Amino acid sequence: MRIRTARYIIKEGIVNTYRNILMSLASIMIVIATLAVFGFFLLIALNLELNIDVLKDQPQLEVFCNIELDDNQVQQVEEAVKNNSKVAKYEKVTKAQAFEKMKSRFGEKSIILDGFDESILPVSFIINLKDPSQSAEAVEEFGNISGVHEVSFHQKTIDMIAKVTYWMRFISGFMIIILLVISVFIISNTIKITVFARRKEINIMKFIGATDWFIRWPFVVEGVIIGILGALISFIISGVGYNALEVRLNKDLFSLSLSLFKMLTISNVWAQLLLYYSLIGVVVGAVGSFLSIRRYLRV
Numbered sequence: 001m002r003i004r005t006a007r008y009i010i011k012e013g014i015v016n017t018y019r020n021i022l023m024s025l026a027s028i029m030i031v032i033a034t035l036a037v038f039g040f041f042l043l044i045a046l047n048l049e050l051n052i053d054v055l056k057d058q059p060q061l062e063v064f065c066n067i068e069l070d071d072n073q074v075q076q077v078e079e080a081v082k083n084n085s086k087v088a089k090y091e092k093v094t095k096a097q098a099f100e101k102m103k104s105r106f107g108e109k110s111i112i113l114d115g116f117d118e119s120i121l122p123v124s125f126i127i128n129l130k131d132p133s134q135s136a137e138a139v140e141e142f143g144n145i146s147g148v149h150e151v152s153f154h155q156k157t158i159d160m161i162a163k164v165t166y167w168m169r170f171i172s173g174f175m176i177i178i179l180l181v182i183s184v185f186i187i188s189n190t191i192k193i194t195v196f197a198r199r200k201e202i203n204i205m206k207f208i209g210a211t212d213w214f215i216r217w218p219f220v221v222e223g224v225i226i227g228i229l230g231a232l233i234s235f236i237i238s239g240v241g242y243n244a245l246e247v248r249l250n251k252d253l254f255s256l257s258l259s260l261f262k263m264l265t266i267s268n269v270w271a272q273l274l275l276y277y278s279l280i281g282v283v284v285g286a287v288g289s290f291l292s293i294r295r296y297l298r299v
Contacts, residue, residue, distance in 0.1 A: 014222075035280060064149050084142075202215055
């Protein structure tokens, strides 16, 4: 393609966008809405997957002893844990260590623990298994040890988050398909107005030998401009909104000592978000333009 031809096509695409400014704005708004919904579900899915990975990296089990156990009884529980064939390694958390962890979690609010000491907390054992798939069996075995009060098991949480992630993807996929169809329809109608106004000019161009793609390209450019503008605006809105939410929630989660759960920062997701938004915007705009002009090229 010659440079002069490319300049003509781009210029005509920009002019066409401004000729029907109201319809172009309507198309841009629907692209923004579509991508905002897509971004919402995408960010939720990414954060859920992050927390699944975080949970998987945590020790599979934590065994809590009864608070009233004496040192000899705790030693018996430790021997049972140590001699279990499913255990790869374990760490003993004494009452004093547990109390210090609690104080550090409360931070400035640790004053509420004044008057209490480590006796209010149980001794526990943080356990890594040789085979995580044996978690359910290990929970039952440790739960049957005399002196064990509770066994904390992360797998149920992991399974729940995995299910939520699956359904979020399914729902988001369904909604995005509907919104993409609406976007293509509106962009197509927007460009049809321009095409209809120039139908005689298009017929003349066809009769003097202009190729279909020479006629089609300015309208494709118009659709792509609409798609890119919608994508950029949606990206800015989504990015600013997500960043504000992430800062607030991560701060709240930290203050609640929920260190296992966290959100991705905007710096972790902005490139992926921009790439998806741009691709979807360009494809939707180009497809809408392509569909709108087909009938007028049949001369």
